[in-house]
Amino acid sequence: MTYLFLQHYWCFVVALLAALLVFLMFVQGANSLIFSLGRTEDERRLIVNSTGRKWEFTFTTLVTFGGAFFASYPLFYSTSFGGAYWLWMIILFSFVLQAVSYEFQSKLGNLLGTTTFRRLLVLNGVLGPLLLGGAVATFFTGSNFIVERDNIVDGVATPIISRWANNLHGLDALLNPWNVVFGLAVVELARTLGILYLMNNVADENLRSRASVRLVGTSLAFVVLFLAFLGKVLLGEGYAYDPETGVIFMEPYKYLHNLLAMWPLAVMLLIGVVFVLYGIVRTILSKTYTHGIWPTGFGTIVTVLVLLLLTAWNNTVYYPSTADLQSSLTLQNSSSSEFTLRTMFWVSLLVPFVLAYIVYAWRAIDKKPLTIDELNSDHAY
Amino acid sequence: MNLANIDLTMVDWARAQFALTAIYHWLFVPLTLGLAVVMGIMETIYYRTGSEFWKQTTKFWQRLFGINFAMGVATGIILEFEFGTNWSNYSYLVGDVFGAPLAIEGIVAFFMESTFVAVMFFGWKKVSRGFHLASTWLTGLGATISAWWILVANAWMQHPVGQQFNPDTMRNEMTSFLDVALSPVAVDKFVHTVLSAWVLGAVFVVGVSCWYLLKGRQLEFATKSLRVGAIFGLIATAMLMLSGDHSAYTIGQTQPMKLAAMEGLYKGGPDQGLTIISAINPFQQPDYETQDEPALKIAVPYALSFLATRDFHGYVPGVRDILDGYTKDDGTVEPSLEEKISRGQCAIADLQTYRKAKREGADAATLSALAAEIQENMPYFGYGYIKDRSEVVPYIPVCFYAFRIMVGGGCLFVLLFVLAIFFLYKKDIAQVRWFHWAALLCIPVAYIVSESGWLVAEFGRQPWTIQDMLPTWVGVSQLSSSAVMTTFFLFLVLFTTMLAVEISIMCKQIKKGPEL
Numbered sequence: 001m002t003y004l005f006l007q008h009y010w011c012f013v014v015a016l017l018a019a020l021l022v023f024l025m026f027v028q029g030a031n032s033l034i035f036s037l038g039r040t041e042d043e044r045r046l047i048v049n050s051t052g053r054k055w056e057f058t059f060t061t062l063v064t065f066g067g068a069f070f071a072s073y074p075l076f077y078s079t080s081f082g083g084a085y086w087l088w089m090i091i092l093f094s095f096v097l098q099a100v101s102y103e104f105q106s107k108l109g110n111l112l113g114t115t116t117f118r119r120l121l122v123l124n125g126v127l128g129p130l131l132l133g134g135a136v137a138t139f140f141t142g143s144n145f146i147v148e149r150d151n152i153v154d155g156v157a158t159p160i161i162s163r164w165a166n167n168l169h170g171l172d173a174l175l176n177p178w179n180v181v182f183g184l185a186v187v188e189l190a191r192t193l194g195i196l197y198l199m200n201n202v203a204d205e206n207l208r209s210r211a212s213v214r215l216v217g218t219s220l221a222f223v224v225l226f227l228a229f230l231g232k233v234l235l236g237e238g239y240a241y242d243p244e245t246g247v248i249f250m251e252p253y254k255y256l257h258n259l260l261a262m263w264p265l266a267v268m269l270l271i272g273v274v275f276v277l278y279g280i281v282r283t284i285l286s287k288t289y290t291h292g293i294w295p296t297g298f299g300t301i302v303t304v305l306v307l308l309l310l311t312a313w314n315n316t317v318y319y320p321s322t323a324d325l326q327s328s329l330t331l332q333n334s335s336s337s338e339f340t341l342r343t344m345f346w347v348s349l350l351v352p353f354v355l356a357y358i359v360y361a362w363r364a365i366d367k368k369p370l371t372i373d374e375l376n377s378d379h380a381y
Numbered sequence: 382m383n384l385a386n387i388d389l390t391m392v393d394w395a396r397a398q399f400a401l402t403a404i405y406h407w408l409f410v411p412l413t414l415g416l417a418v419v420m421g422i423m424e425t426i427y428y429r430t431g432s433e434f435w436k437q438t439t440k441f442w443q444r445l446f447g448i449n450f451a452m453g454v455a456t457g458i459i460l461e462f463e464f465g466t467n468w469s470n471y472s473y474l475v476g477d478v479f480g481a482p483l484a485i486e487g488i489v490a491f492f493m494e495s496t497f498v499a500v501m502f503f504g505w506k507k508v509s510r511g512f513h514l515a516s517t518w519l520t521g522l523g524a525t526i527s528a529w530w531i532l533v534a535n536a537w538m539q540h541p542v543g544q545q546f547n548p549d550t551m552r553n554e555m556t557s558f559l560d561v562a563l564s565p566v567a568v569d570k571f572v573h574t575v576l577s578a579w580v581l582g583a584v585f586v587v588g589v590s591c592w593y594l595l596k597g598r599q600l601e602f603a604t605k606s607l608r609v610g611a612i613f614g615l616i617a618t619a620m621l622m623l624s625g626d627h628s629a630y631t632i633g634q635t636q637p638m639k640l641a642a643m644e645g646l647y648k649g650g651p652d653q654g655l656t657i658i659s660a661i662n663p664f665q666q667p668d669y670e671t672q673d674e675p676a677l678k679i680a681v682p683y684a685l686s687f688l689a690t691r692d693f694h695g696y697v698p699g700v701r702d703i704l705d706g707y708t709k710d711d712g713t714v715e716p717s718l719e720e721k722i723s724r725g726q727c728a729i730a731d732l733q734t735y736r737k738a739k740r741e742g743a744d745a746a747t748l749s750a751l752a753a754e755i756q757e758n759m760p761y762f763g764y765g766y767i768k769d770r771s772e773v774v775p776y777i778p779v780c781f782y783a784f785r786i787m788v789g790g791g792c793l794f795v796l797l798f799v800l801a802i803f804f805l806y807k808k809d810i811a812q813v814r815w816f817h818w819a820a821l822l823c824i825p826v827a828y829i830v831s832e833s834g835w836l837v838a839e840f841g842r843q844p845w846t847i848q849d850m851l852p853t854w855v856g857v858s859q860l861s862s863s864a865v866m867t868t869f870f871l872f873l874v875l876f877t878t879m880l881a882v883e884i885s886i887m888c889k890q891i892k893k894g895p896e897l
Contacts, residue, residue, distance in 0.1 A: 074476020082469025
């Protein structure tokens with residue numbers, strides 16, 4: 001295993017975690033629809049309890065994604081989190097609110113009332129995907145930061161290595177319309193996945209038929225927004241670097257070139273998109289098909305994985321700087337040492353085992369779709 | 382290098398925000414760790430006996446566990462990301478070492494915890510009794526493994542091992558994973574912290590059970606829960622004391638300034654006594670430069686020397702000795718602060734020279750020689766940023782009193798558990814009302830004691846983010862103090878509101894009682 005291989009391997013692992021996170025944001029997507037899909041108290045309880053049995057997975061994946069990024073690309077962690085302060089803080093706030101909202105909402109002694117906590121779930125359901133999507137979009141569009149390692153011993157102003165070049169500290173990402181487009185695409189994708197998940201996981205005909213109708217508009221909005229962003233990315237300029245010198249430069253059609261140069265990724269992208277659409281279209285067309293979450297979920301993971309790999313593999317800059325091009329981060333200039341990546345490689349071999357027990361436990365809990373009778377007779381939120 | 386532009390107010394707000402998050406996080410985590418074992422024991426009894434009583438008893442404590450669990454998770458994620466948001470220089474400089482335990486924690490521990498906690502709550506009617514029991518234990522195991530890795534990371538900040546500074550990447554890089562993962566400080570920290578969490582969980586179970594006895598409700602449930610809690614608590618407390626002793630010894634070896642602050646030891650030497658109490662003004666840093674010891678000091682003769690060196694006559698340095706330099710019992714000379722500062726400045730200057738030479742295309746032999754020079758003074762790198770003697774002395778009153786609260790609390794809980802077992806087996810515990818009140822009052826005391834432990838650990842390490850390597854004011858992000866102050870107050874309001882809701886829900890659930 002060479003250092004270069006390990007750098008690409010860990011990029012794959014981080015991208016896979018991000019892809020799993022996007023899939024698991026069906027929790028946020030469904031929560032954003034608590035009040036519009038659920039018309040009665042029972043229906044709302046079903047939605048909350050259905051996603052409530054999975055929120056831990058989303059949360060844990062987010063935490064592990066952060067940890068893995070920190071461990072493998074500490075310069076990204078320090079630059080993005082320390083610089084885009086407000087963006088990450090709002091994301092964190094929204095996830096904290098989500099974590100407590102499930103457990104607290106329907107308990108005796110809840111001082112703030114059930115509706116407050118459900119509104120917080122809606123807030124997280126919209127803000128979480130929107131801002132995470134906006135943050136991911138900056139991998140293509142760039143961020144406003146400067147990195148100078150010598151500052152630690154030689155800093156003219158301060159010893160701080162990474163700094164943001166404007167005072168908006170991450171909120172500036174939302175001033176770029178393409179970041180917003182991608183953020184909204186992720187919101188609609190999360191909602192699409194959320195609807196598909198509820199249709200599969202909840203045994204309530206009223207909810208299912210309402211969800212089926214809602215699926216049309218939501219998935220259409222997602223497809224339009226996603227294709228617009230994908231078109232912009234593939235047809236626009238991208239950030240590239242010379243692996244020998246490390247010099248960073250702009251390259252027309254960079255991401256399209258990446259797809260062509262790494263044709264297996266192009267095939268995977270195609271497969272991913274087909275699976276996404278298959279799950280959605282079959283669910284819309286069939287009155288009895290409720291398993292759309294699985295093909296669409298699988299397709300989502302594959303598609304997001306490919307998109308993220310396009311931003312980093314094939315000598316591509318994965319975290320471009322719009323303030324100083326040469327401060328941009330690449331797999332080679334921002335990764336941990338070979339020793340650390342190698343050590344963590346052995347740990348990462350546990351991942352299939354972890355996935356296996358997650359699948360086993362998930363199936364054990366989800367043997368039968370959730371009903372209101374079950375909520376009334378067992379532990380429920 | 383310019384430190385004048387570092388906004389020290391912002392540094393203080395960043396420290397306050399991290400402390401706030403850590404303090405709130407530690408309000409919830411120990412109960413999670415402690416109750417996990419109690420629930421596991423109770424469900425094991427249910428599994429072996431098939432008794433509906435034990436099933437309902439387990440479910441009751443699980444409900445309280447669940448209410449508490451969410452807040453632990455929520456505050457935990459903030460802590461992880463605050464390393465990046467507020468301590469970006471730190472994240473870069475040590476991410477190569479520090480990030481790995483965090484990643485492993487996520488992959489190995491968090492997924493185990495989050496997967497099986499869902500089975501534990503929702504699987505009573507969906508999975509077999511054996512699988513459910515395994516899920517309960519695995520939830521606790523996941524939480525405990527998680528504690529292991531985050532404490533490995535924390536221990537590394539207290540005692541950085543298994544790493545070397547790389548002048549090419551300008552950061553510390555891991556050279557031995559085992560040294561990091563199994564450092565003596567990490568082992569001590571893990572054992573001591575988890576045991577303290579078990580004790581808190583046991584105090585909680587005993588206290589809540591006593592509330593039922595006080596009210597004359599659910600007597601069988603209360604008595605049997607109390608028995609499990611008290612026996613578990615006594616065993617945990619006994620082990621805690623042993624681990625505490627070893628932790629103090631390790632601190633003596635690795636962080637003498639922390640030990641001196643904990644003891645209020647201004648001028649050390651051989652044959653040092655362990656201070657039981659003395660009059661240190663809690664609101665002011667004492668005059669350690671001219672005083673030899675605090676006023677009204679009452680000490681156990683020779684005990685500190687034994688605690689810190691395993692020799693009743695061992696040499697224990699005080700604050701002033703550490704500042705002026707001293708000779709250890711084995712003849713090793715510890716340099717004075719002035720010398721450390723000078724060597725730290727040399728390390729910084731050597732690093733500048735190396736970077737300049739590299740930029741100018743110096744040959745490999747020259748760079749190699751310069752790199753060797755850097756490593757010579759690198760253990761004192763952080764001292765290059767120190768300007769004044771007072772900067773390296775932690776705030777003594779907090780360390781001193783928090784340490785006494787921690788140790789005193791531990792002794793109190795031994796008494797609590799011994800009395801509980803005595804009354805359970807020799808008297809009718811349902812009739813001993815004063816004890817019910819005492820046990821109930823011990824619940825908030827346990828939280829204060831538990832937090833005090835962390836105050837000792839973290840205040841005692843100041844001003845270092847990483848001991849001797851990185852002072853707090855060099856580890857921060859480039860932010861304005863108003864931005865960090867705003868998020869501090871947002872977190873304060875958020876956490877406090879959620880804590881109030883949690884306590885309210887917890888009280889209602891306890892009032893409602895088990896479904897027996």
